[in-house]
Amino acid sequence: MADLGVVTKALLAIARDTIDDRALAMRICRACVDGLDVDGAAISLLTAGAARQTLAATDAVAELLEDLQFTFNEGACMEAARTGNPVLVGDLRHSGEVERWPMFAAAVLERSAVRAVFALPLQWGAVNLGVLDLYRLQPGALDDGQLRDAIAAADAAALMMLGLRTDPDRGGVDWLDDAVAHRAEIHQAAGMVSVQLDVTTAEALARMRAHAFVHDRLLVDVARDVVARRLMFTEDWEQ
Amino acid sequence: MRSSEGVPAMDRSSNEREELISRAFVTLADTLVDDYDVIDLLDRLVGFCVELLPAEAAGIVLGDARRELRAVAASDEAAQVVELLQLQADEGPCLDCFQTATPVIVADLSAAIDRWPMFVPAVEQRTHFRSVHALPLRLRGRAIGALNLFGAIPAALPQLDLALGQALADVATIGILQERAIRRGDVLSEQLQVALNSRVVIEQAKGALAQHGGLSTEKAFERLRQYARSHELRLSELARRVAEKEFDLAEILPPARQTRP
Numbered sequence: 001m002a003d004l005g006v007v008t009k010a011l012l013a014i015a016r017d018t019i020d021d022r023a024l025a026m027r028i029c030r031a032c033v034d035g036l037d038v039d040g041a042a043i044s045l046l047t048a049g050a051a052r053q054t055l056a057a058t059d060a061v062a063e064l065l066e067d068l069q070f071t072f073n074e075g076a077c078m079e080a081a082r083t084g085n086p087v088l089v090g091d092l093r094h095s096g097e098v099e100r101w102p103m104f105a106a107a108v109l110e111r112s113a114v115r116a117v118f119a120l121p122l123q124w125g126a127v128n129l130g131v132l133d134l135y136r137l138q139p140g141a142l143d144d145g146q147l148r149d150a151i152a153a154a155d156a157a158a159l160m161m162l163g164l165r166t167d168p169d170r171g172g173v174d175w176l177d178d179a180v181a182h183r184a185e186i187h188q189a190a191g192m193v194s195v196q197l198d199v200t201t202a203e204a205l206a207r208m209r210a211h212a213f214v215h216d217r218l219l220v221d222v223a224r225d226v227v228a229r230r231l232m233f234t235e236d237w238e239q
Numbered sequence: 240m241r242s243s244e245g246v247p248a249m250d251r252s253s254n255e256r257e258e259l260i261s262r263a264f265v266t267l268a269d270t271l272v273d274d275y276d277v278i279d280l281l282d283r284l285v286g287f288c289v290e291l292l293p294a295e296a297a298g299i300v301l302g303d304a305r306r307e308l309r310a311v312a313a314s315d316e317a318a319q320v321v322e323l324l325q326l327q328a329d330e331g332p333c334l335d336c337f338q339t340a341t342p343v344i345v346a347d348l349s350a351a352i353d354r355w356p357m358f359v360p361a362v363e364q365r366t367h368f369r370s371v372h373a374l375p376l377r378l379r380g381r382a383i384g385a386l387n388l389f390g391a392i393p394a395a396l397p398q399l400d401l402a403l404g405q406a407l408a409d410v411a412t413i414g415i416l417q418e419r420a421i422r423r424g425d426v427l428s429e430q431l432q433v434a435l436n437s438r439v440v441i442e443q444a445k446g447a448l449a450q451h452g453g454l455s456t457e458k459a460f461e462r463l464r465q466y467a468r469s470h471e472l473r474l475s476e477l478a479r480r481v482a483e484k485e486f487d488l489a490e491i492l493p494p495a496r497q498t499r500p
Contacts, residue, residue: 004305084436086429125439126482148428152304155432184310184321184442188456191446191482201443201482227446227456 005149007035011156021161025056028132028157033058036146038118038134042066043157044077045130055130061112065135068107075104077131080119084128086151087119091139115139120154122161125187127202129161162205189223196233207233256291260403263287267410276473278437280414281312282464285386288407289314292400294388295368298324299376299411300333301384303435304428308334308384311438316445316457319365323358324387331358333385336373340382342401343373347393362389369393374404376412383431386411437475444478451488453495466491 010031029041040062044054057063069075076087079100089097092115098105108114116136122129132154142150186205193204211233212222225231267287270280281299288297298313298320310324327333332343332355345351348369352359362368370390375382386408388396396404416430441460449459463481467474480486488494 008305085433088429123436125436125443126479144428148304151428151432155304183325187439187442188446188449191443191448192450193446194443194482194484195447195450195488200484201447227449 005035005145005152007031007149007153008156010035011153011160022055024160026058028153028160029056029058029062032132032134032150032153036134036150037140037142038116038136039114040135042133043122043130044133061114062133062135064112065108065114065117065133068104068111072101072103072107074101076101076117076119077133080121080131081128084121084123084126086121086154087117088141088147089117090141091115092117093139113137116141118142118150120150122154122158124158124162124205125190125201127200129158129202132157162202183220183223185223185227186220189226192226193233197235204233260291263291264406264410267414271414275414276437276475277414277434278312278441278478279467279474281411281434282474284407284411284414285312285314288386288388288404291407292388292404293390293394293396294372295391296320296389298387298389299384300324300327300337300387301376301415301431301435302337302382304432308337309435309438311384311434316460320389323362323366323368323389326358326361327387329357330355332371332373333387336375336385337382340375340377340380342375342405343371344395344401345371346395349393367391370395372396372401372404374401374408376408376415378412378416378427383412383415383427437478440475440478440482444481447481447484448488448492451494452492454492459492462492 011028025043029043032038032041040058042054042057042062042065044066054063054066057066065075066077069077076089076097080087087097089095092098092105092109108117114135114137116139118134120132120134122132132150134150141147186208189208190201190205193199193208194201197204197207199207208222208226209219211217211231212219215222222231226233266283267280270283285297285299288294296313296315299311300308301311303309308325308328310321313320313324324333332345336343348359348362348371362371366389368389368391370393372388372390372395374386374388376384376386386404388404390396415434416427441463442456444463445456445459448454448463449456452459452462454462463478464474466472467477477486481488481491
């Protein structure tokens with residue numbers, strides 16, 4: 001892989017099997033604080049829905065930012081979750097962006113010393129899994145290298161949260177084989193299975209993963225079979 | 240005037256061709272209005288490549304935040320073309336073009352087997368393509384991706400076609416990065432990420448529609464595109480609603496007869 005940033009490298013070094021989702025989210029947040037020019041990080045899930053929750057926050061300020069967004073039902077992180085696009089605000093005091101969430105911006109400036117917020121969606125196609133929120137006390141944008149690292153890290157984190165590593169232990173902690181993770185067949189198959197089972201795309205992917213795991217196959221091969229209509233998921237396929 | 244490789248597209252008179260070219264650029268400019276859909280733009284653009292240039296297929300790859308190449312558009316949604324694009328994450332004209340930010344012209348693929356020992360045999364086994372051109376999506380001396388043109392006969396594109404291909408590649412760059420952002424000198428990674436993710440949504444929607452209507456994913460894409468255009472919907476937005484089950488699929492396509500027991 002070319003040009004990996006320090007955060008992305010740190011994420012790829014995490015061994016998935018040893019930790020649960022909260023611990024994984026905390027490792028991702030800490031990697032961001034260590035590797036990027038930011039003071040704190042948090043990951044929230046289901047940010048746009050009713051069952052939203054903060055999975056990890058590196059400190060009390062990061063937690064406050066999450067709480068404020070949930071309180072006001074607006075903010076950079078909610079916008080990132082809703083649109084699927086990164087929301088980057090280098091200076092909360094001098095930015096037109098804050099007009100879209102004025103209550104959140106005012107509350108942050110009043111109750112904390114935070115000046116910059118960067119919200120990166122954990123996105124898989126149409127599916128939003130949550131948002132990685134970063135903040136800094138000093139104003140200023142992330143430089144190009146850091147932003148690329150942060151976006152790549154959010155991309156990696158999204159796939160980790162989805163558990164795309166389905167290769168049942170063929171040696172090594174190979175989280176993300178890019179060539180595999182971004183194969184069109186996987187996305188197409190997830191869409192097909194979601195209709196077969198009448199479930200969300202994310203759940204369809206989980207079912208494909210489970211199938212791959214049980215049958216000791218690669219996810220991409222299962223996806224190819226689905227697209228070629230050699231494999232169809234039904235409600236009772238597991239029996 | 241056209242050179243004479245004998246490709247059908249070249250039989251047209253030069254007037255007719257001029258007209259086609261200007262119509263293409265007018266259409267593309269019309270697409271670039273406020274709040275346009277990048278996937279729709281790129282989809283039209285690769286269509287024009289095949290229509291205006293002696294190319295059998297065209298596709299666009301973009302470098303993601305890790306500068307790994309990923310396919311975002313193809314004139315032919317058949318898996319083989321998309322796969323040829325994706326294969327070049329590891330080696331191929333697109334990768335070389337992306338890394339050097341200069342055009343890579345392969346007039347005769349069979350002579351290039353030493354240069355790309357995996358890519359060339361893959362093309363030869365799966366397709367009848369004999370030539371490949373990769374043109375950079377350029378920005379400030381760097382490349383953000385590449386436009387790939389596949390030809391059925393071993394020949395280099397004439398200079399005029401090459402210039403037209405590069406102009407189309409430049410339109411793609413503007414469309415992806417948004418002109419305003421380029422003028423402001425903003426960071427680009429986020430726009431790239433948005434374009435790449437829109438592509439994933441399209442694939443998910445293709446799958447859902449293919450399953451619902453009992454057709455191939457290519458056909459499903461055709462129907463999705465037709466529906467978006469005839470109803471003046473943004474292709475990405477329609478795809479998102481389809482993938483998230485917020486859209487009645489029967490509106491787009493009658494359901495397939497149930498084959499399940």
